[in-house]
Amino acid sequence: MINSVRNTVLAIINKNNYGYLSPNDFNLFAKQAQLDLFDEYFFQYNQQINEENARLSGTGYADLKKGYEEVIDTFSVTSNLTQSAANIYFLPSDATTGSDYYLINEIRCSTGGVYKGIAETVSNSKITLLNNSLLTAPSIVYPAYTQEADKVTIYPVSFNGANDVASQYIRYPKDPKWTFTTILNGDPLFDQSQSDYQDFELPIDDGNDLVSKILQYAGISIREGDVFKFGQVEEQMQNKEQ
Amino acid sequence: MAYIDQKKYYTNDAVAPKDLNWGSYQYVSLADIVNNFLLMYDGNHSLVNNEKRYKILFHAKRGIQELNYDAFKEIKSLQLTVYSDLRFVLPSDYVNWVRVSLFKNNTIRPLVENIQVQSALSYVQTATADFTYNADDNVNTQVSSLDTSRTDGSLNSIYLNQVTLSDAENQSFDNNFYDTNIGARYGLNTETANMNPTFTIDKKAGVINFNSTMANEQCILEYISDGMEGGDDSLITVNKLFEDYVYAYIKYSILNSKFGVQEYIVNRAKKDKTALLRNAKIRLSNIHPGRLLMNMRGENKWIK
Numbered sequence: 253m254i255n256s257v258r259n260t261v262l263a264i265i266n267k268n269n270y271g272y273l274s275p276n277d278f279n280l281f282a283k284q285a286q287l288d289l290f291d292e293y294f295f296q297y298n299q300q301i302n303e304e305n306a307r308l309s310g311t312g313y314a315d316l317k318k319g320y321e322e323v324i325d326t327f328s329v330t331s332n333l334t335q336s337a338a339n340i341y342f343l344p345s346d347a348t349t350g351s352d353y354y355l356i357n358e359i360r361c362s363t364g365g366v367y368k369g370i371a372e373t374v375s376n377s378k379i380t381l382l383n384n385s386l387l388t389a390p391s392i393v394y395p396a397y398t399q400e401a402d403k404v405t406i407y408p409v410s411f412n413g414a415n416d417v418a419s420q421y422i423r424y425p426k427d428p429k430w431t432f433t434t435i436l437n438g439d440p441l442f443d444q445s446q447s448d449y450q451d452f453e454l455p456i457d458d459g460n461d462l463v464s465k466i467l468q469y470a471g472i473s474i475r476e477g478d479v480f481k482f483g484q485v486e487e488q489m490q491n492k493e494q
Numbered sequence: 495m496a497y498i499d500q501k502k503y504y505t506n507d508a509v510a511p512k513d514l515n516w517g518s519y520q521y522v523s524l525a526d527i528v529n530n531f532l533l534m535y536d537g538n539h540s541l542v543n544n545e546k547r548y549k550i551l552f553h554a555k556r557g558i559q560e561l562n563y564d565a566f567k568e569i570k571s572l573q574l575t576v577y578s579d580l581r582f583v584l585p586s587d588y589v590n591w592v593r594v595s596l597f598k599n600n601t602i603r604p605l606v607e608n609i610q611v612q613s614a615l616s617y618v619q620t621a622t623a624d625f626t627y628n629a630d631d632n633v634n635t636q637v638s639s640l641d642t643s644r645t646d647g648s649l650n651s652i653y654l655n656q657v658t659l660s661d662a663e664n665q666s667f668d669n670n671f672y673d674t675n676i677g678a679r680y681g682l683n684t685e686t687a688n689m690n691p692t693f694t695i696d697k698k699a700g701v702i703n704f705n706s707t708m709a710n711e712q713c714i715l716e717y718i719s720d721g722m723e724g725g726d727d728s729l730i731t732v733n734k735l736f737e738d739y740v741y742a743y744i745k746y747s748i749l750n751s752k753f754g755v756q757e758y759i760v761n762r763a764k765k766d767k768t769a770l771l772r773n774a775k776i777r778l779s780n781i782h783p784g785r786l787l788m789n790m791r792g793e794n795k796w797i798k
Contacts, residue, residue: 301538372547386725387555388548393525393727396548 253459254282254430254451255442260463265470273470275430275440282428282452285465289458290327290354290425296320323455327354330420339406341417343399351423358420359404361395361411371395371406371417383407425453461487521731527554527740535745541759542748550744555722557743558732562721563589565775566733573597573714580645580709582702584695587719594693594702597712608692609685610652612703614638647706654689655707735777739770 258278265273273281300317303309309316333341334348344353359371374382374396382396383389390396390407397404406417431449432440443449452462464487471481498515501507506514528551536542536550562568569592572585582594596603616638618626626634643649650656691708695701702715723729732740746763749755 305539374546374548382548385548385552387722388552391725391727394528394547394551 253456254428255444257282257452257459257462257466258430258442260459261466261470264463264467275432277470278466279427279429281466281469282430282462284469285462286425286428286452286454288465289454289461293320293324294355297324324422326453327422327425328357328420329423330418332415333359333404333417333419335412335414335417336403339409339412340403341406343402343404344419344421344423345402349419351426353419353421354424356419356421359397359406360418360420361392361406362416362418363392363411363413365415368411369393369395371397371411374398376400379407426450428452518731520733522734522737524551524554524558524727524730524732527732527737531741531744535741541755541763542745545748549748553744553747554740555730556747557740558730559720559722560743561732561736561739562718565736565771565778566718566721567778568718568721569716570719571714571716573712576704576708576711576713578645578709580704580706582693582704582713582715584700584702585715585717585719587722587724588700588717589720590718591695591702592716592718595714595716596690596708597714602714603690605690605693606653606688608651608653608694608705610694611640612644612692612694612705613696613699614640616640644703644705647709649705651692651705652683653686653692653705655691655705733774733778736771736774739767739774742767742770 261278262273297317297320300309300320304317329344329349329351331344331349333344336342342348343356344351346352356373359373361368361371369392371390372394376398379396379398388394392408392410395411396407398407399405404417406412411417427450429448429450431443431446433443433446434441444451452458454462464484468484468487498518503515503518506512528547531550531554532547536545570585570587574582576582594605594607596605616636618634618636620626628634640649691704691711693702693704693708696703702713704713721730721732742763746760746767749760749763
């Protein structure tokens with residue numbers, strides 16, 4: 253998809269000789285555009301739930317929420333969290349689990365490889381009260397966790413093994429990279445066999461949105477208001493259709 | 495949580511204790527209740543939404559505690575020997591008592607609660623009636639003469655337990671003994687007409703105090719707990735007849751304390767909860783025709 257998006261962007265920009273978008277700039281704008289759209293998925297998902305509650309959404313092919321859910325789930329990762337100290341574990345990151353997290357969906361606790369329960373997130377302002385509560389203090393069956401910087405603290409402290417805590421989280425999309433090898437007639441030639449090649453991770457139908465977003469960034473970059481406006485209008489029209 | 499097969503039910507797969515699963519089918523665990531509530535009654539399209547699990551857990555446990563106080567009829571019993579200190583320390587999970595009995599000569603005799611005070615705290619007083627204080631400026635205490643006389647057997651009782659069986663059988667109705675200890679001419683005081691030992695419960699001190707006739711006797715305490723199983727969440731269970739009630743109780747408690755919920759929704763949840771409790775109580779009361787028949791067989795008995 254990345255090549256067709258780039259070709260479309262270049263075709264629009266070049267139409268009136270607005271300027272040239274280098275592969276490096278394209279990759280930067282592509283990353284930004286993908287993150288924008290990725291973030292919007294969560295708002296759209298929430299919007300769909302509200303519409304369902306208002307009976308403005310249907311089932312079957314009219315179940316739009318399902319579509320958003322499916323896209324978000326393509327970024328779902330389940331991985332053990334790396335232990336920092338006793339009952340403190342690092343949050344998912346490139347260094348520990350291989351990908352940064354966008355949001356933590358679940359933290360699962362086990363002891364000796366036996367699943368015990370899902371830890372519930374508790375704010376730092378409540379955890380002391382919760383720990384002192386006779387009825388609801390975190391237990392093996394109902395653990396809890398708090399977050400501080402890049403770590404989570406699991407309660408009760410009996411969850412303290414290296415493999416006791418796993419997380420199911422939504423990672424960020426990988427940075428898209430349009431790769432090339434040979435310069436032919438001054439133009440870089442698309443080559444997806446490069447080791448650092450990375451296509452967009454969003455679905456194909458987001459191609460138009462990506463083009464619009466990249467055009468907006470490109471329009472600002474080459475100081476062409478028309479390009480920016482074109483991208484903006486395109487995006488608004490697509491949003492309206494949705 | 496999967497259903498267990500019959501072998502595991504009867505034998506616990508040869509793991510001690512063998513009887514672990516006996517009767518377990520009557521109950522649903524707290525874990526199941528919280529899990530089911532989160533799945534079925536909490537979510538984007540439900541009345542309850544965006545609530546922390548610990549709140550649901552709290553209301554689930556509170557509901558179970560309330561049921562244990564009266565509806566469950568799950569009575570625990572503990573038998574202990576009462577020694578010369580005439581005390582029975584309440585069990586660690588004690589909430590309220592149902593019955594206290596003396597177990598003697600293979601017979602269970604229900605005891606009555608003494609309506610008089612049986613134990614008191616006493617301050618050390620000087621000859622001028624002043625109190626004395628310790629290093630922490632708290633008043634010095636001592637064993638009260640009431641406690642001393644109760645434990646040494648010198649405390650007079652308004653009950654009949656100072657009367658031996660032979661006394662009761664051999665006395666003439668016209669003498670003073672009968673008047674003072676058993677019943678005056680105007681009839682027996684039924685409130686105190688019991689020959690067995692008596693007791694009072696000192697809730698704050700966590701003990702049952704008996705009169706001296708209970709020394710070295712076996713006592714059976716029947717009591718209720720709150721079902722919290724000493725804080726072990728994995729052991730907390732609810733009779734299946736009350737399962738729906740617990741869901742309704744959690745739902746009502748959350749909606750009732752949530753800002754912005756319409757009053758009619760709160761009322762609906764309240765009615766739901768109340769009706770389910772009534773239904774469950776009726777179900778659990780087990781009014782069997784067979785039991786009624788046994789009671790009614792005595793209806794036409796001739797009193798000779």
